[in-house]
Structures are given as structure tokens and as C-alpha cells.
Amino acid sequence: MKQIRRIAVLGTENSHALAFANLIRTCPELTLVGAFGAEPAANERFSSTFGVPCVTDPAAFAGRVDGVMVTARNGSTHLELARPYLTPGTVLFVDKPLCGTAADAEELLRLAGESGALLSGGSCLQYAPSLLRLRDRVDAARADVIGASFSAPVEMESPYGGFLFYAPHLVQMCLTVLGNGIRAVRAIRQGDHVTALLRYDTFCASLFFGCDTYSATVSFRTNTYAGTVRNIPGLYTKEFAVFRAQLNGTRRAVPAGLSDHVRIACAIEESYRTGTDVPLHTIS
Secondary structure, X not given: OOOOEEEEEEOOOOHHXXXXXXXXXXXXXXXXXXXXXXXXXXXXXXHHHHOOOEEOOOOOOOOOOOEEEEOOOOHHHHHHHHHHHOOOOOEEEEEOOOOOOHHHHHHHHHXXXXXXXXXXXXXXXXXXXXXXXXXHHHHHOHHHEEEEEEEEOOOOOOOOOOHHHHHHHHHHHHHHHHOOOOOEEEEEEEOOEXXXXXXXXXXXXXXXXXXXXXXXXXXXXXXEEEEEEOOHHHHHHHHXXXXXXXXXXXXXXXXXXOOHHXXXXXXXXXXXXXXXXXXXXHOO
């Protein structure tokens, strides 16, 4: 008989919590045991929808679950929400942004590595088929790339972390297509939008925060290719599949570059606040 894995969700105020809870219900080997949320109305909605208790202590499920999905909207809470569950064999999904600062993200990865817990998460855009097709083109002819541009929405004054709430999606789009290896960033804020230039070794990528669409374009010496991300909620199933595979023991590795979207988003924010170029090795 297959072992039933017990799951808790931390962050009922996020629509992602509802989406993941519905996915948990489709898996015969998983059971949702409860949730935590800081907003009473969201807790009531979640509890009535899924028939599980919602608690006010985020550590209430420690030692009682096999996996945790941290979906709280504000990334600055993620490290402390995850901390009680960083124990051997526990599987954690931590939504974007992984954490609210680069230092917290690195601390989360360090603690997970030391404890033997497994992590996944970040932006679901890392699984977007249109971006993966562009990545394949880049991988096949990287020496011919002369530049790229990406655009996505942003919410500069979000109560859930300001720029860092939505910015990781656009950063992840760039990382998915071009990989890391970014040497420095320079960004300018103009009202409710930000333009950032990311310098790679042989080309630059422009990121436009504030567009209504999720779009990507890569220019090669002989051609230009573009892709648009549609149906973002459909990507939740792909990131959930990684979490489920880690729970079932068919995938044990932590995704590479899990904290990169935080480091780079923080660098962009630092750049537009200070008006300076920010080398990536200085980000904290």
C-alpha cells in the first residue's frame, strides 16, 4: 500500500494556495491536513472549501507533515515560515519570491542543505513552453546571440513586498531563456515602471517591468525569435509536479539556481534606488 503523504499550506491569502490545494486533492497519495494564514477571511474561505483547519501558528504542523507549500504572498515571511519544517526528508515548496532578500534566500538554501530537507519553488515561468523553446534556440547558437528583451507586469507599491512581489516573474523569464552568468545590472525607475539592463559576457538583456503581457524576444546575428507566455495558472501543475516527485522520492535534487531570481531582482531594485551599476557578486 502506498504511503499517504501529509501536506500543509502556509499562506491562505494567496490564490496559489487554492490552486495547489485543489491539485493536492487530485493525488491519491497526498492528503491536505491544514493551513495557516494571516488573514481571517482567507482562512475561513480556505477552511470551508477544503474542510481542513486553518491555524494562527505557522509552526503548528511541524513534525506532523511530510511536505509544506509556502504560498504567503510576502516573500519577506518565507524564511521564518519555512524554518520549522527544515528537517530531514521534509519537502518544501516555496512560492515566488523565494525570500524577500538575497541573504534570506541563501540562508534558506543553506539550512535546507544542512537539514536534509528538499526545496523547490520560485516562479512558475521557469516551466513556460514558449520560454523553453527560446532557451533551446539559445543553447544551439549562443555565440550568435546579440541581445534579448523581456517584459511583464509589475506592482511597484504592492503591500506584499513592493517591487519584489511581481518582479521575480520577469527575472525568471530571462534566466529561463538565457541562463545566469549576469555580470552586472543597471536599472532606472520612471513612475510605475522600471527598465533594467542585464550585462552578460557577450550581450545584454533588457527587462521592461510594467507591461501587461509576458513577452520575450531573442536576437541572433541572422534572425530574431519571440515568445509570449499565456495561461500562467496552467503552469502551476508543472511546479506542483516537481514538489510531488520530491515527496514520492522520484526526484531528490533541488532545482539549480533556485535563489537566482531573488538575487537579481534585489540587484535591480538596488540599482534603480541608487542610480548605479550593481555587480552581482555584491548582492546581499
